Amino acid sequence: MKNTISKKKVFSVGAMLILAFSLIYISFKSQIAESKENTSGTQSNIPTVFVHGYKGTYNSFKTMLYRFEQNGWGKKELVVYVSAEGEITWKGALHPDPKLPPLVQIVFEKNKASIAETSTRLQSVMKGLKDKFGVEQVYLVGHSMGGLVSTNYLESTKSNGEYPKTLKFSVIGSPFDGISSESYHQVNTGEAIIDLKPDSDALNSLVKKRESFPADIEVMAIAGSGDQVVDVDSAFAIQSIVNEESLQKHLIEDQSIGHSGLHETEKVDKLLKKFLWN
Known part of the structure; x- marks a missing residue:
């Protein structure tokens, strides 16, 4: 009888130990999975390239990229300056094994040029990223006309x-149907203004070449x-160019956030973070 009770106690203790170890193991595996999920977006070595819009400068994306760095979402490793003559100056370098997603900012000195001309300059930068730094894949972000320039670049260089x-492309406040405000066209100058008018040849060309837009982006x-x-x-x-299944649209419903404010708000930051690195 005592042996039977002793055996039952041993069995109970053994069962409890097995259960305890099982719970510890499950908890450990769960923590590992959660850790991987939380850090997977920050382990990417794919550079994200930022293209400013009409009259844009270094300051256009300066504070956004600073916020990304402060949040630990990425690190600005390279600033690319393109002169009015098309000469490229590289400030910084891309680390071969980055701990955070590398951020690349392009600054065009001739910031009122046409969509076609600026797109050609963007091609030169992108080719340089591959030839000089061995970059095989990128994410692309364009604000305002920068989104149009980037679209033209993608259509012109497919395959x-x-x-x-x-791999991924985000446009922020990009006027694919042009800017309809008459006052805007009255106070601004440059070749780009012609392209930014509704129904311009440049905008119509983007739609006509939509078959050349990479379908897998x-x-x-x-x-x-x-x-x-x-x-x-x-x-x-942009839905006139991009396949519906490849496109997601987000509206920032806040009357206090103007055109330039779109790259100054954390609401857009969070959308980009989730889209690019989630």
Whole structure:
């Protein structure tokens, strides 16, 4: 009888130990999985290239990239300056094994040039990224006309192995149907203004060449209800170029956030973070 009770106690203790070890193991595995999920987005070595818009400068994406660094979402490793003559100056370098997603900022000195001319300059930068730094894949972010320039670049270089392959592409307040405000065209100058008019040859060309837009790119378009320069319909008109299944659209419903404010708000930061590195 005592042996039977003793055996039952041993069995009970053994069962409890097995259960305890099982729970510890499950908890450990869960923590590992959660850790991988939380850090997977920050382990990417794919550079994200930022293209400013009409009259853009170094300051256009300066504070956004600073916020990304402060949040630990990425690190600005390279600033690329393109002179009015097309000469490229590289400030910084891309680390071969980055701990955070590398951020690349392009600054065009000739910031009122046409979509076609700026797109050609972008091609030179992208080719340089591959030739000089061995970049095979990129993410691409364009604000305002920078989104149009980037679209033209993508349509012009589809399947061309001389350039890095673009995996993800986000446009922020980009006027794919042009800027309808008459006052905007009255106070601004440059070749780009012609391209930014509704129904311009440059904008129509982007739609005509939509078959050349890479079908496998994930695309996100962001518009703002408070954008007094680019209306929501124009910002979402990229849907005339990009396949519906590849496109996601987000509207920032905040009247206090204007056109330039779209790259100054954490609301857009979070959308980009989730889209690019989640």
